[in-house]
Amino acid sequence: MYSLLLRTTVRLIIPLTLLFSVFVLLRGHNEPGGGFVGGLVASAAFALYSLSIGVEQAQRSLKLAPQTISTLGLTFALTAGIMPLLRGRPFLSSLWVDVPTPFGYPLTLGTTLLFDIGVYLAVVGTVLLIVFSLETRAFTTDQES
Secondary structure, eight states: OOOHHHHHHHHHHHHHHHHHHHHHHHHTTTSSOOHHHHHHHHHHHHHHHHHHHOHHHHHHHHOSOHHHHHHHHHHHHHHHHHHHHHTTOOTTOOOEEEEOOTTSSOEEEEHHHHHHHHHHHHHHHHHHHHHHHHHHHHHHHHHHO
């Protein structure tokens, strides 16, 4: 399906949607949002992109297979859970570290952010795998008719 209006609109919306998904991801620790909702927003952006240019081109522009993205996300989440065990704390306990910045104010990072990033990537990979599979199947079914 070729639609100039859809292609043009998606080109303008995708960067804003992905930026918003990162905002929701980072906001999720103290406010509503987080990795799951941010991953759904990012998946919606890529789903629109694949509808506008086709599944094959969308997969090529993604650079990584959805299965790889999901695996990477699960690895991050598992790492966030195991890190406290190595310090003698319960599984998935929060660990925090202050990282110095050139501005003089330390940046506080924790394993909760690593876990949220893992959830984000796992959701993006899983949803895109489903969307790409459904779009491919729908396209091949339309061609056979």
